[in-house]
Amino acid sequence: MSKKPTSQPALHKVIMVGSGGVGKSALTLQFMYDEFVEDYEPTKADSYRKKILLDGEEVQIDILDTAGQEDYAAIRDNYFRSGEGFLCIFSITEEESFQATQDFREQILRVKNDENIPFLLVGNKCDLEDKRKVSFQEASERAKQWGVTYVETSAKTREHVDKVFYDLMREIRARKMEENKTSNGKGKDKNKRKKLKCTIL
Amino acid sequence: MEYEQSNVIKDFPGLYASESQKINNRESDYSEDEKLTRKDLLTGKKKDKKDKKDKEKGYAALEGESSADEGYEIRSPTKSKKSKSFKFASKSKEKREKSRDKEKDFADKKKEKDKRIDKKSEKEKGKNDKKERPGDIAEELPIFGVPLELAVERSRCHDGVDLPLPYRACIDYLQMYGLGFEYIYKISSPKSKVLHLKKMYNHREFVDLAEHDVPTITGLLKMFLRDLPESIFTSELIVRFEEAGAILNVAMREKHLKILVGNLPPLNYMAVSWLIVHLYTVTLNEKSTKMNAQSIAATLSSTLQISQRLLTALLCHCPALFVDVKLIQYIPPLISTAQLPDEKDLMEIELKKQESLLSQIHSEMNAGFVSKQREELLWEVQRLITQLKRKIRSKNRVVEEKGIEEKVSHENTGNSSENLETERITATKKKDSQEVLNTVPLSLNNSEDNLDLNKKEINNASIASENVEVKNIEWDFPKPTEVDQEKTANVKITQEIESKSVNTLQTEDPNLPLLANDKEIMYLNLKNQTLLELKNKLIEKMEIEKKEIARLKLVLKEVQYKNQTEPVIIDSNSDNLDKIMELLQNENQILHIKKINLVRKIMEEHEICIDLSAKLMMLTASC
Ligand SMILES: Nc1nc2c(ncn2[C@@H]2O[C@H](COP(=O)(O)OP(=O)(O)O)[C@@H](O)[C@H]2O)c(=O)[nH]1
Numbered sequence: 176m177s178k179k180p181t182s183q184p185a186l187h188k189v190i191m192v193g194s195g196g197v198g199k200s201a202l203t204l205q206f207m208y209d210e211f212v213e214d215y216e217p218t219k220a221d222s223y224r225k226k227i228l229l230d231g232e233e234v235q236i237d238i239l240d241t242a243g244q245e246d247y248a249a250i251r252d253n254y255f256r257s258g259e260g261f262l263c264i265f266s267i268t269e270e271e272s273f274q275a276t277q278d279f280r281e282q283i284l285r286v287k288n289d290e291n292i293p294f295l296l297v298g299n300k301c302d303l304e305d306k307r308k309v310s311f312q313e314a315s316e317r318a319k320q321w322g323v324t325y326v327e328t329s330a331k332t333r334e335h336v337d338k339v340f341y342d343l344m345r346e347i348r349a350r351k352m353e354e355n356k357t358s359n360g361k362g363k364d365k366n367k368r369k370k371l372k373c374t375i376l
Numbered sequence: 377m378e379y380e381q382s383n384v385i386k387d388f389p390g391l392y393a394s395e396s397q398k399i400n401n402r403e404s405d406y407s408e409d410e411k412l413t414r415k416d417l418l419t420g421k422k423k424d425k426k427d428k429k430d431k432e433k434g435y436a437a438l439e440g441e442s443s444a445d446e447g448y449e450i451r452s453p454t455k456s457k458k459s460k461s462f463k464f465a466s467k468s469k470e471k472r473e474k475s476r477d478k479e480k481d482f483a484d485k486k487k488e489k490d491k492r493i494d495k496k497s498e499k500e501k502g503k504n505d506k507k508e509r510p511g512d513i514a515e516e517l518p519i520f521g522v523p524l525e526l527a528v529e530r531s532r533c534h535d536g537v538d539l540p541l542p543y544r545a546c547i548d549y550l551q552m553y554g555l556g557f558e559y560i561y562k563i564s565s566p567k568s569k570v571l572h573l574k575k576m577y578n579h580r581e582f583v584d585l586a587e588h589d590v591p592t593i594t595g596l597l598k599m600f601l602r603d604l605p606e607s608i609f610t611s612e613l614i615v616r617f618e619e620a621g622a623i624l625n626v627a628m629r630e631k632h633l634k635i636l637v638g639n640l641p642p643l644n645y646m647a648v649s650w651l652i653v654h655l656y657t658v659t660l661n662e663k664s665t666k667m668n669a670q671s672i673a674a675t676l677s678s679t680l681q682i683s684q685r686l687l688t689a690l691l692c693h694c695p696a697l698f699v700d701v702k703l704i705q706y707i708p709p710l711i712s713t714a715q716l717p718d719e720k721d722l723m724e725i726e727l728k729k730q731e732s733l734l735s736q737i738h739s740e741m742n743a744g745f746v747s748k749q750r751e752e753l754l755w756e757v758q759r760l761i762t763q764l765k766r767k768i769r770s771k772n773r774v775v776e777e778k779g780i781e782e783k784v785s786h787e788n789t790g791n792s793s794e795n796l797e798t799e800r801i802t803a804t805k806k807k808d809s810q811e812v813l814n815t816v817p818l819s820l821n822n823s824e825d826n827l828d829l830n831k832k833e834i835n836n837a838s839i840a841s842e843n844v845e846v847k848n849i850e851w852d853f854p855k856p857t858e859v860d861q862e863k864t865a866n867v868k869i870t871q872e873i874e875s876k877s878v879n880t881l882q883t884e885d886p887n888l889p890l891l892a893n894d895k896e897i898m899y900l901n902l903k904n905q906t907l908l909e910l911k912n913k914l915i916e917k918m919e920i921e922k923k924e925i926a927r928l929k930l931v932l933k934e935v936q937y938k939n940q941t942e943p944v945i946i947d948s949n950s951d952n953l954d955k956i957m958e959l960l961q962n963e964n965q966i967l968h969i970k971k972i973n974l975v976r977k978i979m980e981e982h983e984i985c986i987d988l989s990a991k992l993m994m995l996t997a998s999c
């Protein structure tokens with residue numbers, strides 16, 4: 176779990192969820208390789224690893240880019256279970272994809288059984304302002320209700336792409352530090368833990 | 377069946393038993409000191425054999441173990457379910473990490489580390505994974521001691537060769553290190569060593585057989601075979617194998633063994649063919665292995681639950697029986713993105729392997745075996761797949777771009793595009809003539825599809841008079857290989873004359889005398905026709921038989937139902953009944969063999985008839 180920084184850098188596992196076509200792969204590829212692919216190729220599941228500097232500390236990030244479809248339900252749970260943080264993506268140009276975030280949130284909570292799992296709500300394709308269907312206000316409210324942060328991104332212009340990944344990793348890191356503390360002490364129930372987010376952000 | 381097998385056992389029990397006794401003695405000598413130093417472990421081991429109840433004790437033993445100083449033996453005794461899989465998991469993870477980092481620890485250092493991590497993981501994971509872990513994968517989804525099909529499914533070779541991993545690994549190892557080993561298969565290793573390896577496989581641990589000696593690996597292979605609930609020759613076919621193995625006429629024996637081998641289900645065929653080909657190479661290296669077909673048969677027939685005679689026969693006919701079987705060494709999926717191949721073909725092969733591995737991980741997880749290590753592996757494999765796909769895609773892009781460039785250059789020079797045109801035309805021409813010729817093998821292909829139906833049919837037809845139980849009807853007859861051979865012959869011939877007939881088409885001179893090859897074609901065509909007619913007739917008959925089978929089944933069901941509703945009072949004199957049963961069974965056996973011989977004769981006569989009539993037709997045609 177939390178390895179001493181002597182040997183291996185810390186590893187944070189991030190999972191991209193959201194309906195098909197919202198830009199999960201685009202965001203991932205932009206973050207990983209600074210590239211943007213115009214054509215849409217449905218993903219089954221892809222995984223990436225990158226070494227980065229997070230506030231001066233070298234860490235590794237594992238990103239799992241999943242399929243939006245329901246076809247892989249059994250497989251999906253296997254991935255969700257192993258995720259330490261989630262980027263829940265929708266497209267601001269597509270109302271349906273915003274509605275779907277509700278389902279994804281529920282699935283994640285069901286599998287992780289943890290209200291405070293590191294999680295960001297991400298409204299992608301914010302470069303397409305003229306096609307916007309989901310208002311900033313609306314999305315922020317949902318995020319607030321869940322106790323998570325809302326960020327708008329564009330995989331095309333790279334706006335806030337790094338931000339969502341780094342912010343999430345900070346949450347994961349804080350979460351792990353807290354976990355270590357409590358597991359050294361007595362507290363064992365994840366669900367009783369207080370939210371850390373407010374202090375971080 | 378019964379009498380054959382009892383004969384088998386009569387044939388060699390002395391030899392084998394004495395051998396195994398020797399082994400047992402040797403084993404106890406060998407491991408005496410182990411027993412003394414780790415008494416507690418061994419008592420645990422004994423219990424472990426068939427006792428899962430004693431979990432509490434297992435836990436206690438575990439505490440003791442951590443202070444023991446040998447990594448291997450620690451793992452074999454009884455442990456509580458949970459702690460066991462932690463241990464294994466952390467070790468396999470460690471191996472992966474180790475090989476990835478190319479870290480070179482000294483052996484004992486490593487062992488210490490193992491232990492440390494083991495302990496740590498017990499503490500750490502104990503709380504997190506408890507709820508997800510239903511039990512021990514080695515107990516709930518073992519690889520040894522389950523039907524071949526399950527063993528393959530649970531421990532795949534990810535290169536598409538459908539053999540259980542330990543089975544393949546043993547053969548790989550023995551092909552590499554065993555062919556120079558004197559008395560291979562005869563010399564045994566301590567059972568504890570073999571059991572330890574079996575346990576590692578059942579736990580899905582990383583196993584490096586190269587660390588072990590030849591007797592241990594032969595022992596492991598033997599154990600796998602012995603643990604199988606069903607013979608690899610299948611209980612349906614094994615009697616027939618024995619019958620075929622007992623045929624005196626060498627050519628006939630070979631022919632029948634070949635048919636039987638061809639009738640094995642794919643997975644069994646795989647297992648049988650690899651094993652026999654491997655054993656055959658052992659006998660080919662008799663000078664260094666000191667083992668010939670006879671001694672191999674004497675050593676292994678009881679393991680395989682077949683007679684020495686049959687095993688000897690299989691070994692002697694091996695080259696004819698398994699013509700295309702090549703033992704390919706298994707290269708497991710890569711474990712690091714750093715080693716990805718650069719060639720497209722290799723990348724695609726690797727991708728298939730990784731995907732196969734991925735689906736195995738998923739199915740293990742879906743069966744409830746979730747551990748930190750398996751999750752780690754899941755992400756890792758997924759990452760490899762992603763990288764491979766990216767690499768392949770970029771390769772494809774490069775190829776595509778090149779293709780476009782070439783096209784452009786062609787279009788620019790009018791001359792070359794014309795050339796292309798003409799080339800294409802000639803190509804289609806060639807194709808046309810090929811198609812005509814291909815009709816022959818094609819139709820044969822078609823008939824081949826129906827062959828196993830035919831088989832049954834012929835049986836039914838020819839033995840209709842004999843009162844044999846429905847089960848026995850599926851006996852085969854020489855047909856399939858015959859047609860097979862013909863088919864290949866046909867294909868060859870058509871290929872040979874392809875060029876010639878293209879020429880004849882071009883010259884279009886009907887007055888030219890028929891070439892020898894043309895005659896052959898004509899002859900084969902005629903024969904083919906008759907065979908096709910025969911096929912149709914047989915299919916018709918088969919339909920009738922099928923209906924009859926369905927009808928009989930219904931009757932059977934009714935009778936069974938009646939029997940259920942009106943329980944028959946069983947005669948207390950069941951001893952007598954048993955004897956009668958035995959007698960009847962023996963009689964049936966004899967009738968069965970007679971039937972087989974008759975079927976064989978009928979088919980041979982039939983073949984001759986077809987051959988003759990084809991010749992006859994040809995002669996009348998050319999007159
Ligand atoms: N304009 C714009 N297009 C995007 C953006 N992100 C993704 N796309 C496009 O949306 C389509 C679907 O993206 P993809 O990443 O494959 O979606 P996924 O199914 O969620 O992985 C692709 O054609 C992308 O080019 C974005 O931020 N802006």
Ligand SMILES: [Mg+2]
Binds near residue numbers: 200201216217240241
């Ligand atoms: Mg995608």
